[in-house]
Every structure is written in structure tokens, then in C-alpha cells.
Amino acid sequence: MSINGKSVAAISPLLVFVLLYLVTSIIVRDFYKVPITVAFMVSSVYAVATMRGVPLEERVKVYSQGAGSPNLMLMIWIFILAGAFATSAKAMGAIDATVNLSLQLLPENLLLGGIFLAACFISLSIGTSVGTIVALTPLAAGIAHETGTGLPLLVAIVAGGAFFGDNLSFISDTTITATRTQGCKLSDKFKVNSQIVMPAAAIAFALYIFMGVHIHAPQQLPEVDWIKVVPYMVVLVTAVAGMNVMMVLVLGLVLSGVVGVFTGTYDLFGWFAAMGEGITGMGELIIITMMAGGLMETIRYNGGIDYILHALTRHIRSKRGAELSIAALVSVINLCTANNTVAIITAGPLAHDIAGKYGVDKRKSASILDTFSCFTQGLIPYGAQLLMAAGLASINPIDIIPYLYYPFIMGACALLSILFRYPKKYS
DSSP states (O other): OOHHHHHHHHHHHHHHHHHIIIHHHHHOOOOOOOOOHHHHHHHHHHHTTOOSSSSHHHHHHHHHHHHHHHHHHOOOHHHHHHHHHHHHHHHTHHHHHHHHHHHHSSSSGGGGHHHHHHHHHHHHHHOHHHHHHHHHHHHHHHHHHHHTOOOHHHHHHHHHHHHHHHHOTTHHHHHHHHHHHHTHHHHHHHHHHHHHHHHHHHHHHHHHHHGGGGOOOOSSSSOHHHHHHHHHHHHHHHHHTTTOOOHHHHHHHHHHHHHHHHHHHHHHHHHHHHHHHHHTTTHHHHHHHHHHEEEEEHHTTTTTTHHHHHHHHTTOHHHHHHHHHHHHHHHHHHHHHSSSSHHHHHHHHHHHHHHHTTTTTHHHHHHHHHHHHHHHHTOOSSSHHHHHHHEEEEEEEHGGGGHHHHHHHHHHHHHHHHHHTTSGGGG
């Protein structure tokens, strides 16, 4: 088999997943017909079965190493803690109390824009989109219920704002990775990035203000039970202060239990039951995450990532072409790995070489890596962010995608910045 044929075979498990899940769902116009867990199971079995030259035991070992990688296991711990906190806080009444407080403080027509700004601010402060989604999704779900606004829209607003900070924050792992691989300063990359994504955020904010004009909150709001707001407010404050997301969730979980028992909402065993229900509710999300990790590891092991790198860089002719290749490179790898940080780490060294060869400003190449990886990550239903948001809101991740206005606008602005050589100073 030729190297091209072998390499195409290496990425074929991803094609199987796309055909089975996305294409089939589009054809039948129903994204619930093929459960995403089944799509991953079939493509995973195919990936293991088509690995050549190694015994079955070794194939399973490769898949298992990807499914149980340290990064994925850390993510799974976050999922478990998030599920336990979200459900115990809801059972204690924290979500209802916080929603009532929000509805009283924010004017009705600023609810959507206010949620978006809150997500932008928190993600910019803590540097993690997942942490922001964990903190704000339950609140958004509660507001959707109280105002009659579509739940996927509210969840998408939180996810979009979360990617804003993930792309710009000085402590974001994607920002740090992008600047390190390209050899530029964080502040310089911020200057380039902000000129591209700030207009996108402004457009999205204006859109949400316009969409929120007709939102009406209930006329008779219950009195806010302030003590029940404490666990949720502590989670928000400690997250903004930069505390590790796992510590934030543990602190919120303990406070939810203490307040719940103190107020008589539930007893100790009721708290345990709520935590158990929340953890069990994250089961599908955990299974999807592990199967996605195993699937992508088989693709990497068989040379699929290397093939993608080669295919996207062999026709570069100009600086604009080089920038477009870097954008395509990190986007495709992100589709394969479902992790924007891993995508930047993988594409970064080659992007550095491309930038050097074709005279692309390293600050611009770092911006392209970060912006397009976040754009892609925000649109894949099997990425950690959308899976987490969908899990906390009990909806299908596919339902969120049509309302992800900010990632779409950000991607358009980033593409236009390449085509029209903007910002001029760095192009």
C-alpha cells in the first residue's frame, strides 16, 4: 500500500464517525436517531479492527492508552465533580435562588447580553472555558426555564463567552502553548488577537441585546433566599480569582451540603443521593470522552496526524497561503483530537517553520493557532466544552451548535484578517 493509501486508512476511523453520526443525522434530519455513543463505539471498533501489523492485544492497548491518558482522566474528574456539585446545588435550591437574584438585578432586555459578558469576564479571568461553562451553565438553564427562553440558546451564549476568554486570557493553556511554540510574548499575541476577536465579541453582544428585547421575566419573583446563593457565589468568586477548577468544585460541593443540611432542604443521606445522581448523570459524557480519546490515539499511532500535516502544507506559495495553511492545519488537527491545546502543541512546531519560511510574523501565527483552534473547538459536538455544557443542561450538544454565534463570528473575523492582511502591522 502506498504511503498515501496507508495514511488515508489511518484517518478513516474519523471518516466513519462523521458518516455515521453527522451525515446520517443530517440525511434523516434528526440528530437523536444515531446516539453519539453508538457512533463512537462503531468507529472505535473499526479503528481497532483495521490496525495492521500488530496483535489484537497491542491494538487494544494503544486504544486504551488514548482513552486513559492523563489529560482525559483529569477532564473526567472535573466531569464527576461538576455533576455532583450541579445536582446537589440544584437539590439544595442554590440554582433557583441565584436565578431569582439574577432576574431581579438585570433588566429583562439585558439578560442575554449580561450572561454573555459574564462568561467573557470569567473566562478571561480564569483562563479556562470548561471552568466557565461549569460555573454558568446551571444558571443559564435556570434563567431559560424562568423566562421561557430556549435552553440551547442560553447554553450557547455561555459557551461562546467561555471561548472568548479561552482565546485571550494570559493564563489560558492555549495562549501559553501558542506563544511558546511560536517564540513570541504573551502581550504581543494579545495585541494581535484582541484586534481580531474584540470586534467579533462586540457584534455578538449587540446581537444578544437585540434578541433579548422581547424577553420577559416572571412578574412575581420569589424572595431571594440569600444563604442558598452562597455556594454558587463562592464558586464564581473563587473561579474568577484563579483557583484550580477541581478545588472550586470541591469547595462548592461541600458548601452545598453544609447549607442544604443547615436549612433542612435535605439530610446527610439526601446530599449523598443528590451527589450520586449527579455523578451518574455524567456517565454518558465520560464514556464519550474516553472513546474519543482512544479513537484519536489510534489515528495518531497509524500516522494519520502526520498525513494531515503533510497534505495541508505541500501547496503553500505565499504569505497569505502560509497563514491559511496554519489555520487549516490547527483546525483539522483539532477536529481529530477534540482538544484545542493538543492541536496547538501538535501543529505549533510546523507552524513555526512555515512562518519562518514564508515571513509570517510570529505574533500573527500564534494568534492564528489560538483563534482557529478555539473556533473549531467551539463547533465540534464531541469537544469537552460542548459535551460539558450539554451534560449540565441535559440536552444534545448538536442542539447548541446553531446558536453559537460568537464562535461563528470569531471564525469569520479571523479568516477575513488573513484574506485582507489585518492587522496590517502584523501582516
